[in-house]
Amino acid sequence: MSAAIQFIRGVDEEVVPDVRLTRSQDGSKGRAIFYFENPDIVQAGKLDVMGMYMLDEEGELTTLDVNAKFVNGKPHAIEASYAMNSEQEWERFMRFMNRYAESHGLGFSKA
Amino acid sequence: MSAAIQFIRGVDEEVVPDVRLTRSQDGSKGRAIFYFENPDIVQAGKLDVMGMYMLDEEGELTTLDVNAKFVNGKPHAIEASYAMNSEQEWERFMRFMNRYAESHGLGFSKA
Numbered sequence: 225m226s227a228a229i230q231f232i233r234g235v236d237e238e239v240v241p242d243v244r245l246t247r248s249q250d251g252s253k254g255r256a257i258f259y260f261e262n263p264d265i266v267q268a269g270k271l272d273v274m275g276m277y278m279l280d281e282e283g284e285l286t287t288l289d290v291n292a293k294f295v296n297g298k299p300h301a302i303e304a305s306y307a308m309n310s311e312q313e314w315e316r317f318m319r320f321m322n323r324y325a326e327s328h329g330l331g332f333s334k335a
Numbered sequence: 336m337s338a339a340i341q342f343i344r345g346v347d348e349e350v351v352p353d354v355r356l357t358r359s360q361d362g363s364k365g366r367a368i369f370y371f372e373n374p375d376i377v378q379a380g381k382l383d384v385m386g387m388y389m390l391d392e393e394g395e396l397t398t399l400d401v402n403a404k405f406v407n408g409k410p411h412a413i414e415a416s417y418a419m420n421s422e423q424e425w426e427r428f429m430r431f432m433n434r435y436a437e438s439h440g441l442g443f444s445k446a
Contacts, residue, residue, distance in 0.1 A: 240445050242442065242443065242444040242445070243442050243443040243444070244442040245436070245437065245441075245442050245443075247437055318433055321443065322429055322433070325356070325443050326356065326358055329445060330356075330443040330444060330445060331353065331354050331355040331356050331443070331444065331445075332353065332354040332356075332432065332436050332441040332442070332443060332444075333353040333354070333441060333442065333443075333444045334351050334353070334439075334440060334441060334442075
C-alpha cells in the first residue's frame, strides 16, 4: 500500500497539505502541523471532521486535533496538528511522512 | 554534529534551500534538486563552486552537479542536483535530509 491521509475512514484525501515540523531542542517532543487548502472534505461540505488518519505499510497514526479555517465566513481550509512525545514517535512519524512525501510529490522547503 | 551543507569545505552555507525530490516508479533511481536563492556563496562573489557537500553524523554525500543561475546577467541562485542509483542511496540521502530539515526548520510542501 502507499501512504495516505484520510479524514473519513476509507476515503483518501486527495489534496496534498503543507506540513510544518517543530521539535524541542532535546528531541523529546515534536509537532507536525498540516495545512490543507480547500481539501476534498471541505469541498464536499463535510465539516464534522472528527480526526485525521495517516496510513502506511506499518499501520495508522491518528490525531483528533483537526480544525476548519474560515475565510469570509466560509470554510476554506483544514488545519490538523499531530503531537509526538518521544524520539520513537518522531521517527515513526518521519517514516510515514517520507513515504507520503515520496508518493505525493512533496519536497522540502522553509516553513 | 548537526547536518550541514557546504560549497566550500569547512564553511556551512547558511541559506536554506528548497529541495525537490523525484523518484522512479520502481524506486531504483532518484534525484534531489536543491535551489538556493541568493546564498552566501553567491553573495561572497564566489562562482567557481566545484561541488556541494552534505555532512551529517554518518559522513558526507557529495555532488559535482552544481550550477549558478543568472538574473539580468548577475548570479542570483545556485542549483545543485544529487542523483541516487539504488534504494540504499535513497535511504541514506533521506536520513541526511531529515536531519538537515529538522535542524534548519524545513517542512514539506508541494514541489
